[in-house]
Amino acid sequence: MQLIPESYQVSIKRLLEILLPDYSFNFVIEKSNNPLIKLKLAQSSFKKGEPIQTELTLIDGNKRYLERRYHYDILDSRYGELDYERRGKDLLKTHIYTFLVQYLEEEISPWGILTGIRPTKIVHYLRDKGFEFEELKKILKEVYVISDEKIDLLIRIGQIEEKYLPTKNEAAKRISIYIGIPFCPSRCDYCSFPAFSLQKHRRFMEPFLKTLFHEIEVVGEFILKQGYKVDSIYIGGGTPTSLTTAQMEKLLQCLEKHIPFDYLQEYNVEAGRPDTITPEMLVILRDAGVTRISINPQTMQQKTLDAIGRHHTVDQIKNVFTLAREVGFDNINMDLIIGLPGENFTDVQSTIEEVLRLKPDSVTVHTLSLKKAARWWGKANELPFPDDKELTRMLDYVDRVLRENQLLPYYMYRQKYILANQENVGYAISGKESLYNMIMIDERETVIGLGGGAVTKVVNPKDWSLNRHSNPKYPGDYIDQIDKILNEKLSLLTSLQ
Numbered sequence: 001m002q003l004i005p006e007s008y009q010v011s012i013k014r015l016l017e018i019l020l021p022d023y024s025f026n027f028v029i030e031k032s033n034n035p036l037i038k039l040k041l042a043q044s045s046f047k048k049g050e051p052i053q054t055e056l057t058l059i060d061g062n063k064r065y066l067e068r069r070y071h072y073d074i075l076d077s078r079y080g081e082l083d084y085e086r087r088g089k090d091l092l093k094t095h096i097y098t099f100l101v102q103y104l105e106e107e108i109s110p111w112g113i114l115t116g117i118r119p120t121k122i123v124h125y126l127r128d129k130g131f132e133f134e135e136l137k138k139i140l141k142e143v144y145v146i147s148d149e150k151i152d153l154l155i156r157i158g159q160i161e162e163k164y165l166p167t168k169n170e171a172a173k174r175i176s177i178y179i180g181i182p183f184c185p186s187r188c189d190y191c192s193f194p195a196f197s198l199q200k201h202r203r204f205m206e207p208f209l210k211t212l213f214h215e216i217e218v219v220g221e222f223i224l225k226q227g228y229k230v231d232s233i234y235i236g237g238g239t240p241t242s243l244t245t246a247q248m249e250k251l252l253q254c255l256e257k258h259i260p261f262d263y264l265q266e267y268n269v270e271a272g273r274p275d276t277i278t279p280e281m282l283v284i285l286r287d288a289g290v291t292r293i294s295i296n297p298q299t300m301q302q303k304t305l306d307a308i309g310r311h312h313t314v315d316q317i318k319n320v321f322t323l324a325r326e327v328g329f330d331n332i333n334m335d336l337i338i339g340l341p342g343e344n345f346t347d348v349q350s351t352i353e354e355v356l357r358l359k360p361d362s363v364t365v366h367t368l369s370l371k372k373a374a375r376w377w378g379k380a381n382e383l384p385f386p387d388d389k390e391l392t393r394m395l396d397y398v399d400r401v402l403r404e405n406q407l408l409p410y411y412m413y414r415q416k417y418i419l420a421n422q423e424n425v426g427y428a429i430s431g432k433e434s435l436y437n438m439i440m441i442d443e444r445e446t447v448i449g450l451g452g453g454a455v456t457k458v459v460n461p462k463d464w465s466l467n468r469h470s471n472p473k474y475p476g477d478y479i480d481q482i483d484k485i486l487n488e489k490l491s492l493l494t495s496l497q
Contacts, residue, residue, distance in 0.1 A: 112145035123158035171461035182452030204475035220258030229263040252288035275312035296335035300354040339368030362428035369415035388420040
């Protein structure tokens with residue numbers, strides 16, 4: 001590929017490496033014996049009132065191919081001048097990608113040129129400009145070359161999220177809170193989250209909690225002083241229920257004492273692994289006002305649970321779920337992973353059938369993603385993952401059956417290195433959607449992260465821009481650096497007042 005503006009090179013090269021992984025692409029200045037593609041984005045493309053023009057020339061030996069494209073939709077008065085460069089960059093990506101797919105006789109990804117984590121943000125960006133959902137279909141198809149199936153998914157989720165997400169005025173005074181408990185009974189092989197085995201790190205638990213309680217108190221005082229309304233609280237990790245019942249009770253009491261609950265709409269706890277959930281723990285959560293819990297089997301195949309390092313049984317999952325219902329929880333989520341090594345279509349069918357018998361209020365379906373922090377990273381070629389065709393068949397089946405059982409898509413996101421270039425989708429019965437999940441993914445409200453590995457994202461509702469702060473993942477670092485953490489966090493939160 002011939003040299004184009006440096007600011008474009010990284011994103012274009014990354015796009016091609018992700019979507020066409022069997023090929024190598026480099027930007028060169030000198031002549032090359034390999035096929036050479038010259039890219040051009042006309043300077044007039046950035047002028048208000050001018051169409052965007054992209055040009056691609058292929059030189060392959062004696063063959064020369066020239067293609068120009070003119071894009072007129074940017075002339076719509078709902079776009080502003082700042083939209084021109086964004087759209088020009090996207091169209092340049094689309095031009096080279098669709099050309100190469102045809103030239104190399106490959107297939108277009110179902111997500112087109114989108115490689116980011118949050119595709120629904122494009123929907124909200126266009127809706128903010130006044131486009132109707134029906135108009136979005138044409139833009140998503142022509143600009144981003146997304147498949148009809150994925151467009152339908154985006155539109156449906158966008159319509160649901162609009163009912164829940166705050167407006168710009170509301171977002172100025174509304175926040176959510178994430179509490180990170182970075183401990184687990186043991187670490188699952190696929191996991192990349194901050195999760196430290198209690199077998200090796202139990203000595204940190206009490207000093208960690210003491211530090212967390214201090215952070216909650218200081219940040220809670222700031223929240224009260226600023227008059228923020230807390231929409232949702234999410235206690236995640238790790239496995240929060242790896243705390244003892246006494247420790248969990250102290251945590252919930254600390255939150256109730258220092259965080260204003262007056263406007264709280266949702267109180268989540270990631271109960272996670274069934275081997276950490278006891279009747280006493282469920283009663284403590286219920287009595288503290290927790291409204292939604294997750295009980296996460298990942299799969300209902302015992303052979304797979306054993307292979308991936310989850311030390312519990314399928315029967316434990318069923319028993320704990322039934323117990324949670326008996327205690328009084330009427331909003332229970334279950335997480336599943338599709339694409340686990342060794343599982344086939346029949347295994348996935350069996351898992352879904354077992355889960356639906358329990359009648360969860362929501363099911364979050366994750367496509368397996370291989371992360372550098374996971375134990376599986378580096379030996380993916382040795383593991384029997386399903387091929388792309390089989391995985392897509394599994395996901396299509398899961399989607400169809402969940403919808404047939406009134407569990408409908410309400411939020412989604414994607415991840416790096418996700419199998420078959422697919423996505424993660426949250427399904428829920430109407431009225432049981434998780435507000436926190438939508439807020440967190442669409443980044444339309446400030447989320448204050450407290451605890452190990454927790455990320456604070458401060459949203460400026462004027463333009464939906466973000467500023468981030470990350471707490472250390474390792475418990476020892478979090479404990480030692482808490483004063484510095486609080487100074488940085490409060491400075492960031494104050495900067496956008």
